[in-house]
Amino acid sequence: MDRRQFCRTTLAATIAGSFPYLAGCGEKAPVATKADTSIPAVSLDGAEIELEKAAIHELGQALDGPVMLSGHPEYDIARRIWNGMHDKRPALIAKVASAADVSEAISFARDNNLLVAVRGGGHSWPGKSVCEGGLMIDLSGLNKVMVDAYDRRAYCGGGALLNNLDTAALEHGLVTTAGVVSHTGVGGYTLGGGFGRLNRKHGLTIDNLLGAEIVTADGQVRHVSNDEDAELFWAIRGGGGNFGVVTRFEFQLHPFDRNVLSGMIAWPIDQARDVLDFYGGWYQGLSDDLYVGPAMVTMPDGTSVVAMEVVYAGDPAAGEKELAPLRSIGKPLDDGVKVQDYMVMQTQEDAALAHGIRSYAKSGLAKEITPELVDTLVEAFVADPRIAFFTHTAGGAVKQVGELDTAFPHRNAETMLLVASFWENPADDEEWMAKSREWFAAIEPHTGGYYDNIDSDGEGAAGNYGPAYDRLSRIKARYDAGNLFRLNSNVRPAASA
Ligand SMILES: Cc1cc2nc3c(=O)[nH]c(=O)nc-3n(C[C@H](O)[C@H](O)[C@H](O)COP(=O)(O)OP(=O)(O)OC[C@H]3O[C@@H](n4cnc5c(N)ncnc54)[C@H](O)[C@@H]3O)c2cc1C
The missing domain is CATH 3.30.43.10 (Uridine Diphospho-n-acetylenolpyruvylglucosamine Reductase, domain 2)
Known part of the structure; x- marks a missing residue:
C-alpha cells in the first residue's frame, strides 16, 4: 500500500x-x-x-x-x-x-x-x-528554479516568481525574457505570453518555453513539448490557465552579460509631443538588441514626465551609438541610462507596486505609433500620480514567430499600450476604475486586440485569442470538457472536439 x-x-x-x-x-x-x-x-x-x-x-x-x-x-x-x-x-x-x-x-x-x-x-x-x-x-511552494548551465535550460516551478527565474539564470551568466516587476508569477505571466525588456532580442517568454509539466483536469501529470502532446503544448503558449496546472516550466536560456546599458530618460510632459513623434518615426528601425519603451507618468511630487525605458542587450558602446538620436531630442529632466546591473531595472518598480495596492488596468496592441496616436496620448494624459500610461515594446524577435505558431496571435503588434491606475482607499475604487477606462477609451481606436494578462476585465476572450480561439476551444474540449479551469480568460470547450 x-x-x-x-x-x-x-x-x-x-x-x-x-x-x-x-x-x-x-x-x-x-x-x-x-x-x-x-x-x-x-x-x-x-x-x-x-x-x-x-x-x-x-x-x-x-x-x-x-x-x-x-x-x-x-x-x-x-x-x-x-x-x-x-x-x-x-x-x-x-x-x-x-x-x-x-x-x-x-x-x-x-x-x-x-x-x-x-x-x-x-x-x-x-x-x-x-x-x-x-x-x-x-502553487507558491513550487518556487524552485534549477539551471542546467551546460544545456542553457532553466527548470522552473509553476509557482516561482520572475525574480527566482532571473536570479537563478543570471548566476550562470544566462537569461531569458522576463517581465518588469520581479514579484510577478512565472505561471500566469508565461501562460499568457510574457512581455519583457528582452523580447525584441529573445522573443516573448513563451517563445523560450521548451516544455512543461502540466496536470490536466483528469488528474494526469503530463509532459508537453513539441514532441509530446504537441497540441496541448501549443495551447499553453498563450492560452493561459485554461488547460491545466503547470507545475514546471522548461525555458531556453541565453548567454548574457548582466552589466547592461539601461535606465530611464525623462522629459517634462510639455515635451511629450516632440519626444513621442520622434519615437514613432525612429523605433521601427532599431536593432533587436535595443528595447525602448515610452511611458507618461506623474511623480509623487506632482511632476509629470514623458519617459523612455531603455535596455540595450549587447555591447554598451554600440548601444550608446544607437541611442544617441533619442538623447538629442528636447531637454531631458533626467538621463539615468548607464551601464548597470540588469536587476536594477528588473526590480525598480517592485516597491511602488507592492502587494495590497488596489489597481485597474486596460491594454491594447498597436501596429505603429502614428502621429494621430501621439495626439491622442498627449490630449488624454491625466496628470495624477495614481494613474499612468505604459508600453511594452515588441517587434524584433516577437514578430519572427508566425501568427498561429503559438496560441498568442498578436505577432504584428509593435507595441502594447496600457493604462493602469493604482490607489489605496477602497472608497476610491469607482473613481479610479472609471479614470482608467476613460483614458484607455481614447487610445483604444488605435489598437487591435488586447493582452489579457494586462487587463482588469479579462472576459473578452475572443479579443485576446483572436484567430487562435477556435483551435484553443477544440483543445479545451479534449483536455477540460467540463471547464474545470474557468477562472482565467476563459476558452469555452468546443461542442464536439
Ligand atoms: C505589477 C504587475 C506587473 C506586470 N508586469 C508584466 C510584464 O512586464 N509583462 C507581462 O507580460 N505581464 C506583466 N504583468 C501581467 C502578468 O503577466 C499577469 O498578471 C499574470 O497573470 C501574472 O501571473 P501570476 O502567476 O502572478 O498570476 P496569478 O494571479 O497567480 O494567476 C493569473 C492566472 O494564471 C493562472 N495561473 C497562474 N499560474 C499558473 C500555473 N502554474 N498553471 C496554470 N495556471 C496558472 C491563474 O489561475 C490565473 O488564471 C504584470 C502584472 C502586474 C500586476
Whole structure:
C-alpha cells in the first residue's frame, strides 16, 4: 500500500471515529448538525454546496502540503493576492508541494464539482487566482528554479516568481525574457505570453518555453513539448490557465552579460509631443538588441514626465551609438541610462507596486505609433500620480514567430499600450476604475486586440485569442470538457472536439 493510500485508509477510520454520524455499527450516534459534518462551498457554476469535512481531512492527509480552512494561521496570508481589490475567501486552500499534490487537489475539486482557482504569483489584475467559496490551489511552494548551465535550460516551478527565474539564470551568466516587476508569477505571466525588456532580442517568454509539466483536469501529470502532446503544448503558449496546472516550466536560456546599458530618460510632459513623434518615426528601425519603451507618468511630487525605458542587450558602446538620436531630442529632466546591473531595472518598480495596492488596468496592441496616436496620448494624459500610461515594446524577435505558431496571435503588434491606475482607499475604487477606462477609451481606436494578462476585465476572450480561439476551444474540449479551469480568460470547450 503506498503512502497516500495508507493515509486515506487510516484517515477514514480516524475520521469515522471523530464524527458522530460516522460512528461504528451498533452504536447509537447522537444527532449531528450540518456544521459538525460539512462546510459551505461554491460549485463550479456558482451554486451553494456543502463539502464533507471527512473528505477534506482525507485530502489533507493525501497531500504533502497543508490544506487550510478559515481559521488556519496561514489561511489569510495564502488567500491574499497582489491586487487589494480582490478580497475573497476560498472554502479551502491546498498549498501543494508537488505535481502529485496538484493531481489530488484537482481530483478532489472535480469529484465535488467545486469551483477552482489556481494561484501562481497572484498578480492577476482581475483577481482570477482567488475565489469565493471554492478551492484555491496555491502553487507558491513550487518556487524552485534549477539551471542546467551546460544545456542553457532553466527548470522552473509553476509557482516561482520572475525574480527566482532571473536570479537563478543570471548566476550562470544566462537569461531569458522576463517581465518588469520581479514579484510577478512565472505561471500566469508565461501562460499568457510574457512581455519583457528582452523580447525584441529573445522573443516573448513563451517563445523560450521548451516544455512543461502540466496536470490536466483528469488528474494526469503530463509532459508537453513539441514532441509530446504537441497540441496541448501549443495551447499553453498563450492560452493561459485554461488547460491545466503547470507545475514546471522548461525555458531556453541565453548567454548574457548582466552589466547592461539601461535606465530611464525623462522629459517634462510639455515635451511629450516632440519626444513621442520622434519615437514613432525612429523605433521601427532599431536593432533587436535595443528595447525602448515610452511611458507618461506623474511623480509623487506632482511632476509629470514623458519617459523612455531603455535596455540595450549587447555591447554598451554600440548601444550608446544607437541611442544617441533619442538623447538629442528636447531637454531631458533626467538621463539615468548607464551601464548597470540588469536587476536594477528588473526590480525598480517592485516597491511602488507592492502587494495590497488596489489597481485597474486596460491594454491594447498597436501596429505603429502614428502621429494621430501621439495626439491622442498627449490630449488624454491625466496628470495624477495614481494613474499612468505604459508600453511594452515588441517587434524584433516577437514578430519572427508566425501568427498561429503559438496560441498568442498578436505577432504584428509593435507595441502594447496600457493604462493602469493604482490607489489605496477602497472608497476610491469607482473613481479610479472609471479614470482608467476613460483614458484607455481614447487610445483604444488605435489598437487591435488586447493582452489579457494586462487587463482588469479579462472576459473578452475572443479579443485576446483572436484567430487562435477556435483551435484553443477544440483543445479545451479534449483536455477540460467540463471547464474545470474557468477562472482565467476563459476558452469555452468546443461542442464536439
Ligand atoms: C505589477 C504587475 C506587473 C506586470 N508586469 C508584466 C510584464 O512586464 N509583462 C507581462 O507580460 N505581464 C506583466 N504583468 C501581467 C502578468 O503577466 C499577469 O498578471 C499574470 O497573470 C501574472 O501571473 P501570476 O502567476 O502572478 O498570476 P496569478 O494571479 O497567480 O494567476 C493569473 C492566472 O494564471 C493562472 N495561473 C497562474 N499560474 C499558473 C500555473 N502554474 N498553471 C496554470 N495556471 C496558472 C491563474 O489561475 C490565473 O488564471 C504584470 C502584472 C502586474 C500586476
